[in-house]
Amino acid sequence: MPTITLTNLTKRYDGNTEPSVDQVSLTVEDGEFMCLLGPSGCGKTTILRMIAGIEHSTSGEIAVDNLVVDSVHQSCFIPPEQRRIGLVFQNYALWPHMTVERNVDFGLRLQNVPAQERKARCLDVMSKLRILEYADRYPSQLSGGQQQRVALARMLAVNPGVLLLDEPLSNLDATLRLEMRAELRRLHQTFGTTIIFVSHDQWEAMTLANTIAVMNKGQLQQIGTPDEIYAEPSNRFVAEFIGNPKINIVDLKAATTEHVSLANHIQSRISANEFTSVCAIRPEEIVLNNTATPHTLPMIIENIMPTGGSWVIELSFGEDRLFHSTQSRPAWREGEPVNVLLPMQSLHFFDHNGKRLVLPESDLDYSHLLLRSNPTHTNQPYAKQA
Numbered sequence: 001m002p003t004i005t006l007t008n009l010t011k012r013y014d015g016n017t018e019p020s021v022d023q024v025s026l027t028v029e030d031g032e033f034m035c036l037l038g039p040s041g042c043g044k045t046t047i048l049r050m051i052a053g054i055e056h057s058t059s060g061e062i063a064v065d066n067l068v069v070d071s072v073h074q075s076c077f078i079p080p081e082q083r084r085i086g087l088v089f090q091n092y093a094l095w096p097h098m099t100v101e102r103n104v105d106f107g108l109r110l111q112n113v114p115a116q117e118r119k120a121r122c123l124d125v126m127s128k129l130r131i132l133e134y135a136d137r138y139p140s141q142l143s144g145g146q147q148q149r150v151a152l153a154r155m156l157a158v159n160p161g162v163l164l165l166d167e168p169l170s171n172l173d174a175t176l177r178l179e180m181r182a183e184l185r186r187l188h189q190t191f192g193t194t195i196i197f198v199s200h201d202q203w204e205a206m207t208l209a210n211t212i213a214v215m216n217k218g219q220l221q222q223i224g225t226p227d228e229i230y231a232e233p234s235n236r237f238v239a240e241f242i243g244n245p246k247i248n249i250v251d252l253k254a255a256t257t258e259h260v261s262l263a264n265h266i267q268s269r270i271s272a273n274e275f276t277s278v279c280a281i282r283p284e285e286i287v288l289n290n291t292a293t294p295h296t297l298p299m300i301i302e303n304i305m306p307t308g309g310s311w312v313i314e315l316s317f318g319e320d321r322l323f324h325s326t327q328s329r330p331a332w333r334e335g336e337p338v339n340v341l342l343p344m345q346s347l348h349f350f351d352h353n354g355k356r357l358v359l360p361e362s363d364l365d366y367s368h369l370l371l372r373s374n375p376t377h378t379n380q381p382y383a384k385q386a
């Protein structure tokens with residue numbers, strides 16, 4: 001199956017001053033399940049449309065394996081049907097006057113596949129997507145989720161090299177979404193098809209994709225596995241966009257000697273670095289202790305919010321607020337004091353442009369690792385302690 005490479009891919013629609021896609025370079029490997037993730041209007045669909053060949057790029061290039069299929073510079077534009085990579089662009093509109101089987105068969109007929117082979121492929125794909133029992137029904141006799149499965153079956157029947165899906169689960173209710181998410185994962189495992197899908201839903205991206213490309217304002221922010229993107233966001237935008245509850249942000253520039261603050265506390269634990277502008281910590285990385293140690297902060301439990309099997313706890317330190325999340329039932333009540341540890345290895349630092357900073361080990365104070373007591377949870381970095 002093909003590898004798709006985008007090099008400095010740019011799209012500026014006529015009449016727009018800003019490019020919708022701005023110098024995006026990335027490679028989608030064979031068999032990859034990639035999500036283009038970002039807020040509305042960041043250019044995700046435009047990238048998908050350019051890969052499909054239904055939109056022309058303004059500059060940069062798209063190559064399939066080593067064959068350039070779109071490059072203004074090289075005066076090259078290969079139309080969708082000649083890209084020969086079996087691109088199938090999502091189209092959920094089923095033919096209402098055709099049965100499920102006829103709908104699934106539709107693309108194969110267009111390709112003049114012999115009748116016997118068509119029948120076999122339809123049966124195979126319908127059984128894998130568990131819609132065989134609806135083969136003789138019409139779309140109006142199916143639920144929304146069943147209709148989406150038929151649409152997927154129709155795409156898969158033609159054996160696509162690459163499947164392009166634009167917000168594939170957006171029209172479904174929560175239960176069906178979950179079901180279809182599992183279906184898509186199964187489908188990827190069974191067929192090994194390269195899938196590129198667009199989503200603005202981080203949860204969907206994290207649970208489905210092997211690789212996530214985070215976009216903002218037309219630009220690629222970071223590309224990596226869900227774990228990499230979560231654990232090492234390359235900039236503040238990615239840190240804040242990924243994660244629910246959202247990552248806590250502490251503006252270090254707000255540190256002053258006049259009053260105690262989170263910014264002061266963190267500044268006191270790192271060497272002064274003029275580039276360090278913002279510190280961030282994920283809610284689940286914050287540790288609540290009964291006992292005070294030199295590195296814990298006395299904070300107040302302001303709010304305990306149950307979220308079904310987990311809790312979000314709002315903590316205050318003077319004017320500052322932090323959100324902690326935990327899967328253990330909190331041992332505290334609202335209004336009670338608690339000692340809060342911000343483990344040094346859990347802190348992310350960003351400069352004034354939002355770019356991730358990796359502070360040298362010598363700049364970080366790890367002494368709390370030896371002082372920590374009675375943790376409410378343990379996480380991997382504490383292995384250092386053993």
Ligand SMILES: Nc1ncnc2c1ncn2[C@@H]1O[C@H](COP(=O)(O)OP(=O)(O)OP(=O)(O)O)[C@@H](O)[C@H]1O
Pocket residue numbers: 013014016020038039040041042043044045046047198200
């Ligand atoms: N045909 C067009 N003409 C002019 N501008 C367009 C056109 N299509 C898209 N745009 C603009 O390009 C930008 C990117 O649009 P695109 O649809 O790629 O974003 P998206 O990330 O997929 O958004 P969403 O999640 O809302 O679908 C937007 O600002 C949009 O208004």
